[in-house]
Amino acid sequence: MPLEARLPYRSQLLTNPTRLVVDIFGATSNTNWITQRDGLRELGNVYYEQPQPDIFRLVLPLRHAQAWGYSIDYRGTTLRIRVKRPPARLSLKGLTIGLDAGHGGTNVGAASAKGSQEKVLTLAIAQKLRQELEKAGARVLMTRETDVTVENGSRVLLMRQLNPDLLLSIHVNSSGSATVQGTSTYYRYVAYRPLALAIYNEVRKTGLKGFGNVGSFNFNLNGATEYPNALIETAFVSNPEDEKRLTDPAFQQQLAERIKDGVEEFLKSTRAKGPRGWLLREPAAN
Numbered sequence: 001m002p003l004e005a006r007l008p009y010r011s012q013l014l015t016n017p018t019r020l021v022v023d024i025f026g027a028t029s030n031t032n033w034i035t036q037r038d039g040l041r042e043l044g045n046v047y048y049e050q051p052q053p054d055i056f057r058l059v060l061p062l063r064h065a066q067a068w069g070y071s072i073d074y075r076g077t078t079l080r081i082r083v084k085r086p087p088a089r090l091s092l093k094g095l096t097i098g099l100d101a102g103h104g105g106t107n108v109g110a111a112s113a114k115g116s117q118e119k120v121l122t123l124a125i126a127q128k129l130r131q132e133l134e135k136a137g138a139r140v141l142m143t144r145e146t147d148v149t150v151e152n153g154s155r156v157l158l159m160r161q162l163n164p165d166l167l168l169s170i171h172v173n174s175s176g177s178a179t180v181q182g183t184s185t186y187y188r189y190v191a192y193r194p195l196a197l198a199i200y201n202e203v204r205k206t207g208l209k210g211f212g213n214v215g216s217f218n219f220n221l222n223g224a225t226e227y228p229n230a231l232i233e234t235a236f237v238s239n240p241e242d243e244k245r246l247t248d249p250a251f252q253q254q255l256a257e258r259i260k261d262g263v264e265e266f267l268k269s270t271r272a273k274g275p276r277g278w279l280l281r282e283p284a285a286n
């Protein structure tokens with residue numbers, strides 16, 4: 001999108017129907033047509049609106065019901081919008097998965113009265129999950145493999161560079177009240193809700209109580225728009241029953257297997273949704 005200057009913009013990845021909406025502030029269209037190229041595999045018929053005199057809105061319908069990510073940047077004063085297609089093979093075999101073991105080094109994370117530390121538990125679970133994912137044929141990229149300090153900002157940058165097909169962050173929850181317990185998953189963008197929800201449903205099969213699948217969550221590793229991602233707060237280290245499970249290697253193994261199953265369920269449901277026929281319709285306004 002060529003512009004006269006680097007104008008501010010806002011983007012939203014929306015569902016039902018799946019579409020990327022980019023608002024450019026201070027822009028007014030000087031054209032009443034848009035070229036719809038042949039042979040596009042992920043984009044439907046792109047159209048624009050001028051909802052306010054100073055907001056130019058581009059709507060990019062996506063052909064797959066499950067969005068797989070996008071990035072926006074400037075090249076000179078041209079706004080470049082790139083949309084990712086889902087992986088060609090929607091199975092763990094051949095998929096690249098970013099895996100983030102929360103905290104580490106001087107950042108202990110949550111700790112219990114008995115001395116359990118979040119950084120130790122997240123690494124133990126992540127290592128077991130790595131094995132499960134690799135056994136299924138995935139390539140796994142870790143943000144840390146030992147007890148080292150890695151700032152969350154560095155983790156975000158690292159994953160953006162490595163550009164995995166999806167990203168999982170492993171954490172352990174904590175509450176001021178010892179009675180609060182259960183597993184929970186978190187996502188920031190509604191388009192990535194299905195990944196978090198699939199993992200939540202599978203992890204609950206371990207017998208952990210459900211604490212919820214939470215959206216619009218402002219965790220920095222969930223901020224990437226480039227790939228589906230989810231945060232998994234496995235269980236509460238502040239609850240004695242959950243803590244007993246979290247510190248048990250056999251239960252950690254169960255968690256790893258169920259999280260892997262959750263990713264597989266997500267891939268399966270993505271396959272089932274497939275591309276959408278509605279994209280063949282012309283937008284009414286244009």
Ligand SMILES: [Zn+2]
Pocket residue numbers: 102103109110118171172
């Ligand atoms: Zn944490």
